[in-house]
Amino acid sequence: MRDPLFADMPRRRGRGASDNPANTYERFHVTLDPAALDEHELRQVPTEIFRDTTREIFSINNSPDIPFTHSINPYRGCEHGCIYCYARPTHEYLGFSAGLDFESRIIVKPDAPRLLYEAFQKRSYIPTTLVLSGNTDPYQPLERKLRITRGILEVCHSHRNPVSIITKNHLVTRDIDLLEGLAAYNCVHVTISVTSLRPEITGVMEPRTSRPALRLKTIRELADRGIPVGVNVAPIIPGLTDDEMPAILKEAAAHGARYAGYTILRLPGAVEGLFKTWVRQTFPDRAKKILARLHDLRGDDLGGKRFGRRMRGEGIWADLLRELFHATCRRYSLNNRDLTLETHHFRRTRPGQFELF
Numbered sequence: 132m133r134d135p136l137f138a139d140m141p142r143r144r145g146r147g148a149s150d151n152p153a154n155t156y157e158r159f160h161v162t163l164d165p166a167a168l169d170e171h172e173l174r175q176v177p178t179e180i181f182r183d184t185t186r187e188i189f190s191i192n193n194s195p196d197i198p199f200t201h202s203i204n205p206y207r208g209c210e211h212g213c214i215y216c217y218a219r220p221t222h223e224y225l226g227f228s229a230g231l232d233f234e235s236r237i238i239v240k241p242d243a244p245r246l247l248y249e250a251f252q253k254r255s256y257i258p259t260t261l262v263l264s265g266n267t268d269p270y271q272p273l274e275r276k277l278r279i280t281r282g283i284l285e286v287c288h289s290h291r292n293p294v295s296i297i298t299k300n301h302l303v304t305r306d307i308d309l310l311e312g313l314a315a316y317n318c319v320h321v322t323i324s325v326t327s328l329r330p331e332i333t334g335v336m337e338p339r340t341s342r343p344a345l346r347l348k349t350i351r352e353l354a355d356r357g358i359p360v361g362v363n364v365a366p367i368i369p370g371l372t373d374d375e376m377p378a379i380l381k382e383a384a385a386h387g388a389r390y391a392g393y394t395i396l397r398l399p400g401a402v403e404g405l406f407k408t409w410v411r412q413t414f415p416d417r418a419k420k421i422l423a424r425l426h427d428l429r430g431d432d433l434g435g436k437r438f439g440r441r442m443r444g445e446g447i448w449a450d451l452l453r454e455l456f457h458a459t460c461r462r463y464s465l466n467n468r469d470l471t472l473e474t475h476h477f478r479r480t481r482p483g484q485f486e487l488f
Contacts, residue, residue, distance in 0.1 A: 143231065144176075145212070146212050147216075147336070147337070148214060148230040149230075149408070150230055151228035152230050152405065154223045154226065155223050155401065156226075157226065176231050176235045178236075179236045180273070181237070182241065183239060185240065188243060188250050189201050189202070189261075199265065199295065200259065201259050201260070201261050202263070202265035202266070203261055203262070203283060204240075204265065205239065205264060205280050205283060206240070206273065207225070207240075208233050209234060209237070209268050211234070211268055213299075213336065213337045214336055214405060214406055215406055216233070217397060217435075219400070220400035220401055220402065221266065222236075223400070228401075229400065237273060239273065239279065240279060243283055248480075259293075260294065260472050263280060264297070265297070268340075269296065269297075275305075284306055284310070284313075288309045290478060291313070293473065293474055295320055296321045296322065297321075297324065299324045299346065300349075301341040301345045303321060303353070304352050304353065307353070310358045316476040317473045320358075320359040320390075321358060321359070321361075322361050322362065322363050322390075323349055323361070323363070324362075324363045325346050325347075326366065326368070327343060330342045330344070347382055347386045350362065350383055350386040350387055354388070359389055359390075361388050361391055361470075362392075363391070364376050364380065364392070365394040366395060367396060368425075369425050369428055370417060370421035370423075373452065376452070380460060384464065384465055390465055390468070391460055395429075395443055395449065397429065397434055398434055399434035430445070
């Protein structure tokens with residue numbers, strides 16, 4: 132349950148959530164009285180960085196709704212602050228909150244490039260496409276300084292191991308040199324997520340992401356350099372952004388996107404309370420419509436727990452969105468090419484290389 136004390140909490144500068152709901156797995160929770168905080172404390176939430184010392188580099192997926200098995204997550208938590216992010220509840224496993232903690236207490240894996248290099252050297256490793264990152268954005272703001280994702284790409288580039296990148300951030304273009312090298316062996320594609328073309332919506336819904344025009348520019352820059360790039364209209368928020376799907380697909384195709392996908396908003400765990408509070412605060416005139424439409428698509432399963440239906444929803448609205456998506460993709464020649472990445476170029480490097488890791 133959301134603490135009613137925070138129902139009217141002022142928006143935190145550069146953050147998606149306005150507070151920290153109680154952790155599902157913790158018995159005790161500290162609740163701050165907003166009346167006792169000054170304006171600076173209410174609005175400013177600094178980012179804290181924690182080191183992840185895990186020795187495992189791969190996350191293995193077995194969900195039938197996700198088209199990959201191996202992913203790498205350089206960061207846990209995400210400064211982008213997307214209020215709807217399905218990864219928020221994973222922060223509760225670490226003893227944090229799915230709210231402000233998720234976007235301000237970031238766990239980083241500086242050893243990830245070295246661990247990946249060591250994994251590639253093992254004879255037991257079977258080359259497969261690795262997804263960056265499947266959970267939180269590999270190009271969130273901290274990556275500009277820490278360069279962990281770039282280190283991972285350097286290892287993939289040297290070994291010619293295929294990699295698929297999903298991001299909302301123009302920062303991916305910093306690594307065009309590596310992406311071009313991987314593209315020469317059909318070992319990479321990049322998916323840019325676009326939720327809305329309206330910056331006034333993305334600014335409050337995804338506060339630290341690249342704005343829509345810059346994401347389209349990212350698609351153009353990658354396409355112009357021969358890097359296979361696509362768009363993910365995700366998540367579609369019924370009653371708020373669902374009407375933008377055709378325009379997003381049209382603009383992405385015009386900027387060089389080759390393929391497209393989409394997902395419907397789902398609200399697992401604590402995300403349900405966070406999103407409902409946010410939408411009532413941010414769009415009070417449309418909140419009832421948005422939540423009603425979401426229930427039409429999800430029924431009583433707002434978290435999308437049922438396999439096979441998690442990404443698309445069900446019912447008449449889900450059917451209409453699916454038909455609209457496919458018709459628009461046909462119109463703009465999206466998804467008409469084979470996007471299978473190749474693994475037979477993989478090679479193990481000689482001992483002594485990558486000593487910097």
